[in-house]
Amino acid sequence: MTASTFDATPVRAYLQGLQTRIADALGALDGKPFTRDAWERPAGERLAGGGVTTILEDGALIERGGIGFSDVRGGALPPSASASRPQLAGRGFEAMGVSLVMHPRNPYCPTAHMNVRLLCATKEGEAPVFWFGGGMDLTPYYAFEEDAVHFHRVCRDALAPFGAELYPRFKHWCDDYFFLKHRNETRGVGGIFYDDFDELGFERSFEMMRSVGDAFIEAYLPILEKRHATPYGERERAFQGYRRGRYVEFNLVYDRGTLFGLQSGGRTESILLSMPPMANWRYNWQPEAGSPEARLYSDFLKPREWL
Numbered sequence: 001m002t003a004s005t006f007d008a009t010p011v012r013a014y015l016q017g018l019q020t021r022i023a024d025a026l027g028a029l030d031g032k033p034f035t036r037d038a039w040e041r042p043a044g045e046r047l048a049g050g051g052v053t054t055i056l057e058d059g060a061l062i063e064r065g066g067i068g069f070s071d072v073r074g075g076a077l078p079p080s081a082s083a084s085r086p087q088l089a090g091r092g093f094e095a096m097g098v099s100l101v102m103h104p105r106n107p108y109c110p111t112a113h114m115n116v117r118l119l120c121a122t123k124e125g126e127a128p129v130f131w132f133g134g135g136m137d138l139t140p141y142y143a144f145e146e147d148a149v150h151f152h153r154v155c156r157d158a159l160a161p162f163g164a165e166l167y168p169r170f171k172h173w174c175d176d177y178f179f180l181k182h183r184n185e186t187r188g189v190g191g192i193f194y195d196d197f198d199e200l201g202f203e204r205s206f207e208m209m210r211s212v213g214d215a216f217i218e219a220y221l222p223i224l225e226k227r228h229a230t231p232y233g234e235r236e237r238a239f240q241g242y243r244r245g246r247y248v249e250f251n252l253v254y255d256r257g258t259l260f261g262l263q264s265g266g267r268t269e270s271i272l273l274s275m276p277p278m279a280n281w282r283y284n285w286q287p288e289a290g291s292p293e294a295r296l297y298s299d300f301l302k303p304r305e306w307l
Contacts, residue, residue, distance in 0.1 A: 008094065008096065008118065008120065010206070011096060011118050011206060011209075012071055012096055014206075014210055014213070015069055015071075015096060015097060015098045015116070015213075016052075016069055018098050018116070018213045018214070019052065019054060019067050019068075019069045019098050020054075021217070022067055022098075022100065022216060022217060023054040023056075023067050025217050025221060026056070026062065026065060026102065026221070027056060029061060029221060029224060029225065030056060030059040030060055030061040030062050031059070031060050031061075032056060032059040032060060032062075033056070034054040034055060034056045034065070034067065035054065035055055035056070036052055036053075036054050037052065037053045037054075037055065038050070038051075038052045039051060039052070039053065039267060039270070041072065041267070045265060046074055046075070046265035047072045047073065047074050047265050048072065048073045048074070049070070049071050049072035049073050049094075050070070050071065050072075051068060051069045051070035051071055051072070051267075051270065052068075052069045053066060053067070053068045053069075053269070053270050053273060054066070054067045054068075055067075055273065057277065058277075059105070060105075061104060061105060061106070061109070061224065061228050062102055062103070062104055062105065063103050063104060063105040063276075063277050064103045064276060064277040065100070065101065065102040065103060066100060066101060066273030066274065067098065067099075067100040068098065068099050068100070068270045068273055069096075069097070069098050070095070070096065070097060070099075070267075070270060071094070071095075071096040072094070072095055072096075073092070073093065073094045073095075074092065074093055074265075075092050076091070076092065076093075077091055077092075077093045077121060091121040091122060091123045091129075092121070092122040092123065093119060093120060093121050093122060094119070094120045094122065095117065095118070095119045095120075095260075096117065096118050097115060097116060097117025097118065097133075097134075098114075098115070098116055098117070098213065099113075099114070099115040099117070099257060099274070100112075100113065100114050100115070100216075101113045101273065101274035102220070103244070103276045103277065104224065104228065106227065106228050106229075106230060106232055107141045107142055107232050107236040107237060107239065107240035108141070108142050108227045108228075108230040108232060108236070109223070109224055109227045109228055109230075110138050110139055110140035110141065110143075110147065110188065110223065110227075111138075111139040111140075111141075111188070111244075111247065111276070112136065112137070112138055112139070112216075112219075112220045113136060113137050113139070113274070114134075114135070114136035114213070114216045114220075115133070115134050115135065115136075115257060116132075116133075116134035116209050116212055116213040117132065117133050117134055118130060118131075118132055118206075118209070119131055119132075119133070130198060130202060131195070131196045131197055131198045132194075132197045132198065132205045132206070132208070132209050133194060133195035133196065133197060134193075134194060134209055134212050134213070135170060135174055135191060135192045135193035135194055135212065136151075136155065136191045136192065136212070136215075136216055136219060136220075137174055137178055137187070137188055137189075137190050137191035137192075137193065138151045138188050138189050138190070138191055138219075138220075138223075139187055139188030139189075139243075139247060140188060140189060140296070140300065141236070141239060141240045141243050141296070142236065142239075142292055142293075142296065143189065143295070143296050143299070143300040144227075145306075147223045147226075147227075148189040148300070148306050149306050149307065150219070150222065150223065151189070151191060151219050151220070151223070151306075152171070152189075152190075152191065152306040152307050153307060154215050154218050154219035155167065155170075155171070155191050155192045155212075155215065155219065156171075156307060157215070158192075158211045158212050158214070158215035159192065159208070159211070159212070161211065162200065162204070162207070162208045162211070166194075166208075167192065169194075170192035170193055170194045171190065171191070171192055172303075173192075173193045173194060174190045174191050174192050174193035175190050175303040177193045177254075178190060178193070178250065180246060180249060180250055180253075180254070181254075182249075182253075183246065183249070185246075185297070185301040185302070186301050186302060186303060187246065187247065187250050188300075188301075189300055189306070190303070191219075192212070195256070238280075239293050241278055241279055241280040242279075242280055242281070242282060242285065243296075244276040244278070244279035244280075245279040245280055245281045247274075247275075247276060247279070248275060248276065248279050251274055251275065255274075257271075258271055258272075258274075
C-alpha cells in the first residue's frame with residue numbers, strides 16, 4: 001500500500017453515519033432520544049481531534065447507553081496499540097471509531113457492546129500503516145439459548161462474504177479476549193472480535209468493517225424487543241447489579257480500548273461511557289443450586305459453539 005491509496009475520509013463518514021443510525025433505532029425503541037455531546041480536544045494537549053458522544057440515561061428500556069464516535073491524532077502510539085507491532089512504537093497515529101455499550105433496565109435484556117475502528121500509524125516520508133478492529137458481544141444476566149444463537153448467526157452472516165473461516169476465527173478470538181482470567185469465566189456469550197486486521201487490503205477490510213457495524217441493529221434489537229416486557233423483581237435486579245460488577249472488572253483490568261484511551265490521554269467521560277449506572281459486589285456469593293442464576297454460570301459463562 002502506498003500513501004496515495006490510503007484515504008480515511010470515507011471511513012470517517014461511515015462511522016458518523018453509523019452512530020446516528022444506531023442512536024435513532026435504539027432511541028425509537030426506548031421512546032427517549034439519545035442526546036448529542038460534541039467535543040474537541042483543547043489545544044496543546046497530547047491528543048488532537050474530537051468526536052461526538054450520544055448518550056441515553058434513565059430511559060424506559062435503556063438504563064444507560066452510550067455510543068461514542070471519536071477521531072483523534074497523537075504524536076506517539078500508546079503502548080497498548082504497539083504491543084503487537086513493536087516496530088511501530090514511537091510513530092504518530094490517527095484513530096477513529098464508533099464504540100457503544102447498552103445497559104438495559106430489565107435484567108432479562110442482555111447488555112451489548114459493539115466497536116468498529118481504524119488505526120493508522122504515521123511517519124514522515126513513509127506510507128501510513130493501517131489496521132482495522134472491531135466486533136460485538138452479548139452479556140446476558142438471565143440467558144436464553146435462542147438469543148445467543150440469533151446473535152451469533154447475525155455475526156456469522158456479516159462475515160460470510162469475506163471468508164467462511166472468519167466467523168470461527170473471530171468467534172474464538174472473542175471468547176479468548178472477553179475472558180476474566182481472575183474469575184475463570186467469560187464475560188458473556190461472546191460474539192466476534194478482531195484486531196490488527198489488514199489482510200484483505202484497505203478497501204476490502206473497510207467493507208468487512210462496514211458489514212460488522214451494519215449488523216449490530218439486526219443482532220441486538222430483536223432481543224430487546226422480545227425481552228423488555230418480561231416481568232422482574234428485586235431478586236433479578238440484585239443479580240443484574242452483581243453481574244454488572246464483572247463488566248466493570250473487565251473494562252478496567254483488560255479492555256484494550258479503555259487502556260488505549262487512558263494511556264493516550266483521551267477524554268475520560270468518553271472512555272468510561274461503557275460503565276453501568278449501578279453495580280455491586282458481594283463477598284464470596286454463590287447462586288442457589290438449580291436456580292436461573294446458577295444456570296447462567298453452568299451453561300453460558302464458558303466458551304461453547306452456538307451454531
